[in-house]
Each structure stands twice: as structure tokens, then as C-alpha cells.
Amino acid sequence: MLKIVSGDLQKMDTDCLIIPVCEDRDLFDDPVVSGLTAAAKQLKEFKGKKKDFLLLYGPTGVCAKRVMFLGLGKLEKLDSEGLRAMAGKGIRQCIEKQVPDAVICAPIAATLNQQEEAVLEALLEGAFLANHLFDRYKKEKKDKPLTQVSVHTKPDQAKTFGHLPLRIETVCGGTVLAREWVSMPSNDKRPDRFSRLICKALEKEKIKITVLDEKKLRQHKMGGILAVGAGSGVPPCMLILDYHPAPSAKAKKDKQTVVLVGKGVTFDSGGINLKPSTGLEDMKTDMSGAAAVAATLWTAARLKAKVRIVGVIPVVENMPSGEASRPGDIITAYSGKTVEIGNTDAEGRLILIDAMAYAVKTYHPNVMIDLATLTGACVVALGEKIAGVFSSDPALRDMIVAAGEKTHERCWPMPMPEDYKELLKSDIADIKNVSNSRWGGAITAALFLSEFVEKTRWAHIDIAGPASIAKDAPYCRVGGTGFGVRLLAEVLNRLS
Ligand code: BES
Numbered sequence: 203m204l205k206i207v208s209g210d211l212q213k214m215d216t217d218c219l220i221i222p223v224c225e226d227r228d229l230f231d232d233p234v235v236s237g238l239t240a241a242a243k244q245l246k247e248f249k250g251k252k253k254d255f256l257l258l259y260g261p262t263g264v265c266a267k268r269v270m271f272l273g274l275g276k277l278e279k280l281d282s283e284g285l286r287a288m289a290g291k292g293i294r295q296c297i298e299k300q301v302p303d304a305v306i307c308a309p310i311a312a313t314l315n316q317q318e319e320a321v322l323e324a325l326l327e328g329a330f331l332a333n334h335l336f337d338r339y340k341k342e343k344k345d346k347p348l349t350q351v352s353v354h355t356k357p358d359q360a361k362t363f364g365h366l367p368l369r370i371e372t373v374c375g376g377t378v379l380a381r382e383w384v385s386m387p388s389n390d391k392r393p394d395r396f397s398r399l400i401c402k403a404l405e406k407e408k409i410k411i412t413v414l415d416e417k418k419l420r421q422h423k424m425g426g427i428l429a430v431g432a433g434s435g436v437p438p439c440m441l442i443l444d445y446h447p448a449p450s451a452k453a454k455k456d457k458q459t460v461v462l463v464g465k466g467v468t469f470d471s472g473g474i475n476l477k478p479s480t481g482l483e484d485m486k487t488d489m490s491g492a493a494a495v496a497a498t499l500w501t502a503a504r505l506k507a508k509v510r511i512v513g514v515i516p517v518v519e520n521m522p523s524g525e526a527s528r529p530g531d532i533i534t535a536y537s538g539k540t541v542e543i544g545n546t547d548a549e550g551r552l553i554l555i556d557a558m559a560y561a562v563k564t565y566h567p568n569v570m571i572d573l574a575t576l577t578g579a580c581v582v583a584l585g586e587k588i589a590g591v592f593s594s595d596p597a598l599r600d601m602i603v604a605a606g607e608k609t610h611e612r613c614w615p616m617p618m619p620e621d622y623k624e625l626l627k628s629d630i631a632d633i634k635n636v637s638n639s640r641w642g643g644a645i646t647a648a649l650f651l652s653e654f655v656e657k658t659r660w661a662h663i664d665i666a667g668p669a670s671i672a673k674d675a676p677y678c679r680v681g682g683t684g685f686g687v688r689l690l691a692e693v694l695n696r697l698s
């Protein structure tokens with residue numbers, strides 16, 4: 203789908219040539235583009251301001267059937283996210299106009315004060331992600347994705363970065379996979395179905411998959427997962443996705459193990475502490491952590507990652523019923539600690555502690571990262587677009603934040619104050635799953651998890667905000683965002 207091309211733009215045979223334009227600077231040293239841009243700027247309605255848009259049909263001097271100009275505003279404010287968004291907007295416009303093929307002109311990187319690779323990456327990412335439509339539930343598929351998107355650059359760059367299109371397709375393909383799962387309705391992804399969907403998606407990859415069914419969960423005494431799953435007509439399970447790099451003589455990195463844990467609540471009704479009805483339907487997205495982790499394994503295996511990666515994914519449906527766990531119940535988690543269930547709606551942490559304690563004991567990971575739509579409190583703190591990162595290891599936390607800056611999956615460092623652990627005290631069990639205070643819910647949730655990871659280098663990413671969106675964005679439509687896949691791919695890069 204993605205391609206990097208070079209050569210004479212005048213002769214470029216395409217349905218749509220997309221040209222980014224800044225209001226205060228020529229971004230190209232190509233006479234064809236500069237000429238077209240100058241002509242466009244002669245028009246009153248197009249000055250290259252942010253949101254400026256101009257589409258010319260059959261302009262003279264080029265073979266392209268259309269030329270689309272997209273305003274980027276002032277050069278000073280333009281970053282890679284601006285490029286991603288621009289490419290995304292261009293592709294969306296093409297989809298709307300049923301244009302099957304487009305060529306995006308890459309600006310000169312030096313003019314933008316960016317690396318050439320970063321510019322091409324951003325354009326390819328924005329284009330690929332914007333080209334995804336979640337339409338599997340529409341009988342009539344009105345919109346069609348483009349069949350081909352090319353990014354045009356200089357011949358030497360096209361050669362140097364010829365490997366990029368496939369890499370971006372693989373990373374963003376993972377994002378799209380996660381988006382599809384998140385957007386899917388809960389009736390089509392109850393724990394049995396969801397785990398089968400994951401197995402199916404990974405079947406062609408070099409990943410060993412183990413599914414611990416309810417019987418196995420009982421044998422392993424995973425009291426947290428079993429307690430949360432008890433109310434559903436479909437039993438819970440836990441997926442273990444084990445990727446081994448090919449052994450290499452030089453690198454010792456293949457001795458490193460990274461565990462990724464993802465919260466897989468296929469629907470979170472709250473359980474007996476039933477949630478109010480507003481927004482309840484959004485709780486189909488409560489498996490976004492699981493989706494991101496499974497999709498990251500898909501991506502990592504395809505990219506032949508250099509470290510061992512084990513995805514551990516507890517999958518449950520949190521429902522009220524005569525069999526459901528009650529507030530006040532006390533369960534014994536996998537680690538052996540007893541947990542008082544203060545609130546059945548704090549279910550994510552109950553399944554994560556079993557998954558994480560199991561992973562620590564079984565795989566002794568060098569690093570463990572969990573992703574979870576864990577708390578509304580995190581959305582209150584950081585809004586809907588930024589995830590919270592919690593870690594007892596500042597270096598790991600800062601690395602995740604930096605990776606998120608690169609992929610624009612923004613993560614903000616959150617504190618884990620030791621004294622707040624007080625708030626999780628239970629009168630009769632070892633710990634309680636909810637805090638005794640109304641405040642700081644994202645922090646107390648993270649502290650609860652921290653009690654089950656022993657000395658492991660661990661970070662927790664609360665993605666309750668950015669896992670899905672209610673309004674179309676430049677390169678992501680309403681629904682699952684696939685947040686975390688590009689981020690984790692970047693984190694894995696930095697770990698190896
Ligand atoms: N899945 C929710 C968190 C959530 C809220 C995700 C909003 C996405 C959007 C989680 O299981 C939950 O219910 N958390 C409770 C915890 C409380 C009972 C301590 C919450 O945030 O209210």
C-alpha cells in the first residue's frame with residue numbers, strides 16, 4: 203500500500219498530488235512544486251494557513267489529475283505530528299472524493315529542522331493510519347480506502363529509506379489491528395471469541411501461544427481473574443504469547459525478556475457495583491490494553507525483534523449475576539495475598555495482579571510493562587489524549603515518556619508516593635482493591651499493582667483516556683485508536 207517514489211513530478215501519473223504548504227516558507231526546492239505553490243498562493247482563499255485547503259482539477263504543467271494543497275501554518279510551529287496530521291487529512295479528503303491513489307510530496311527535511319527519516323516516517327504513518335476505516339459492520343461500504351499511497355522524495359533518499367514503507371506498514375498495521383478489536387462490539391468479543399481472534403491474527407507469526415482456560419486458572423489459583431469472571435456466562439481465560447528472537451552469536455540481547463501485560467476486560471459493566479447507564483457502551487473498549495499488547499507482538503514478530511517478548515493477557519467479562527463476586531468478598535490472588543473487594547468495578551487491577559505475578563514468577567523479566575484502561579481518575583487528571591505512566595524506575599518511566607513523544611502517543615509521568623499505600627489497607631485482608639479516599643484514584647490503582655511485581659523493573663501505563671476517541675481526528679476515526687502499539691514498538695526498539 204505504501205511506497206516511496208522519486209523522479210520528475212511533472213510526469214507523475216497519479217490521481218492526486220498532495221502538496222503541503224507553509225504560510226511563511228517554501229518547503230521545497232523542486233521548481234514544479236514551488237511553481238504550483240506560488241500559483242496557489244495567488245488565490246485569495248489559499249495562503250498556506252493552518253486548515254487552508256485547495257483542490258485543483260487538471261492543472262496545467264503536471265500529469266496528475268488533481269493537485270491538493272494543504273496548509274500547515276507557520277513553519278516554526280510545524281513538528282512531525284503536524285506532518286502526520288497533514289498526510290492524514292490529505293488521505294481522508296481523497297477517500298471522501300473516491301480518489302484511489304495519491305502521491306504526497308515530502309518537504310525538505312532541513313527546512314523543517316528535522317531528520318529526513320523522521321519526515322518520511324511521519325508522512326507514511328499519517329497516510330497509512332488515515333486510510334483505515336472500521337466498516338466491517340456496514341453492509342454498504344460507502345467509503346473505500348486508497349489502494350496506493352506514495353511519498354515523493356529525492357532519488358538518494360528514496361534509496362536510503364526504501365525499507366521504510368514496509369516497516370511503517372508493519373508497525374501501523376499493528377495499530378490498525380488493535381483499533382479493529384477495540385471498536386468491535388462486546389457481543390462479538392466475549393472472552394472465548396476475543397482470545398480466538400487474537401490467536402487467529404497471530405497464527406502465521408513465530409509466536410508460541412498458550413491459552414490458560416478456566417480449569418487451568420483454577421489449578422494456578424488465579425483468584426483475581428476468576429473472581430472478576432465469575433459473573434459472566436463466558437468463562438475467563440489468560441493468553442500467553444511468547445516470541446523468541448532467532449539466536450544470534452553476536453548479540454546478547456536475545457537473553458533479555460520483556461513482558462507486556464494487557465488488561466482484557468471485554469465488557470466492564472462494573473459488576474455488582476453496576477456502572478450508571480451513561481457511557482456504559484464505551485466499556486466495550488476496556489480490553490484496549492490487551493489489544494495493544496497482542497498487536498505489538500504481531501508487529502514485533504514481523505519486525506524480527508531482538509529481545510524475547512512475552513505477552514500476558516487476562517481476558518474476562520465483568521458482569522453482574524447470581525454468580526458474580528460481591529463487594530466485601532475476599533479472594534486469594536495468585537501471589538497468595540488476600541484481597542478484599544471493596545468495589546467490583548475496580549476489576550482491572552484484580553486481573554492484572556494475577557497476570558503480573560504469574561509473569562514475574564514464570565519468566566523473570568528484565569522489564570515488565572502493563573497497559574490498561576484502568577481508571578477514570580487518570581482521565582480526570584490528564585484528559586482524554588494523554589496516558590499516565592507509573593514506575594518505580596524513573597529511567598524506565600522517562601524512556602517511555604520519550605518514546606511517546608516520538609510517536610505522539612503522549613505519556614505523562616505520575617508519582618507513586620509510598621505513604622499513599624496506607625489508603626489500600628483492609629481491616630481483615632492483606633489489601634483492598636479500592637482506596638479509602640475519593641482522591642488520587644489513578645495513583646492508588648498503580649500502587650495496588652505495585653504490590654504484586656516484587657523487584658521487577660516495571661511500568662504501568664494507564665490508557666483509559668487515549669484508548670478510544672468520540673470524534674474523528676486527522677489520522678484516526680471515532681472508536682479505538684490503537685494507542686500503545688507504536689509506543690511499545692518504539693520502547694522495544696530502545697530496549698534492544
Ligand atoms: N474500566 C474502568 C476505567 C475507565 C473509566 C476506563 C473510564 C475508561 C474510561 C475501570 O475498571 C473502573 O471502573 N475504574 C473505576 C475504579 C473505582 C471503582 C475505584 C473508576 O475509575 O471509577
Ligand code: MN
Binds near residue numbers: 470472547548549550
Ligand atoms: Mn471497572
Ligand code: ZN
Binds near residue numbers: 470
Ligand atoms: Zn475496567
